[in-house]
Amino acid sequence: MQDFFAMGGYGFYVWGSVGVTAALMILEPVLVRRRRQSLLQRLRRSRDRVRMRSHKKQDTMENTPAKVEHETQT
């Protein structure tokens, strides 16, 4: 076992290569997954905002165009 990790004296080089490769190949899918989740969350939120605004509009009909414009920007 000790021999296996020593790699005939090249342990640092061999495990440094394999380790960084493994780390990046684990990190990348995790980052893509996170991007997807935050994206879906954002899409859901913006959809809810659109819905609420259309409800508000129907209720009051007093929204000035300037105000609506401001809301879409935030």
Next chain:
Amino acid sequence: MSINWFKYASPVSFYPLAGRLIPWFVVVTVVLLFIGLYLGFFVAPTDYQQGEAYRIMFVHVPAAWMSMFIYLVMAAYAGLGLIFNTRLSSMMATALAPTGAMFTFLALWTGALWGKPMWGAWWVWDARLTSELILLFLYLGFMSLQAAIDDPRRAARASALLALVGAVNVPIIYFSVKWWNTLHQGASISFDKAPSMATTMLVAMLIMAVAFWTYTIAVVLQRVRCEILERERHSDWVIALVQEKQA
């Protein structure tokens, strides 16, 4: 029987297809990585010249191959997007770039860790290494150009040009060990002569290469799905999809 390939050129039908394919590629990747690493680290014999250090090859060569292959595939997609103005091709090119850049970095990193014990230097400015470094800059340039232009269609066109012009670099990398005197050893696999390494080494390396391929397909498909959702977020089908997901 004819299959309508163009059907899958549209994001609406490609999105669910990609979603169904990803789990299969993940499973194949994990299985192949286990087999490849087992063969490479427990079965393959010690090299008579390089001792155990040669085992870096099992990650270095597949990473270097992928760095070049992905670039060609990316340039091809970018070119298709440029010619036919298909949205999905440009999105594929965008999705491939980060993975390609990662493998290029890994090829350089593992190469440095292999070069130090074998050549006595982390880095030398020879043809192979320098052209591979240029490849990394091409990937980074492609990504930052896209990030710098707000309009996605203009970004796709500008970066497609960069990708196509940069494709010249790939054959230079590949043949650099033949064309110039270099410290870097020759091609690990060549088509015109018998393999120069033990069969188990070769098999382990090829299995690792296939695993890196399937890994790339899985990651890139998931990333292109993000890309599709982002760019098509105002379309009816994405809104319906988000609706459905929450229910």
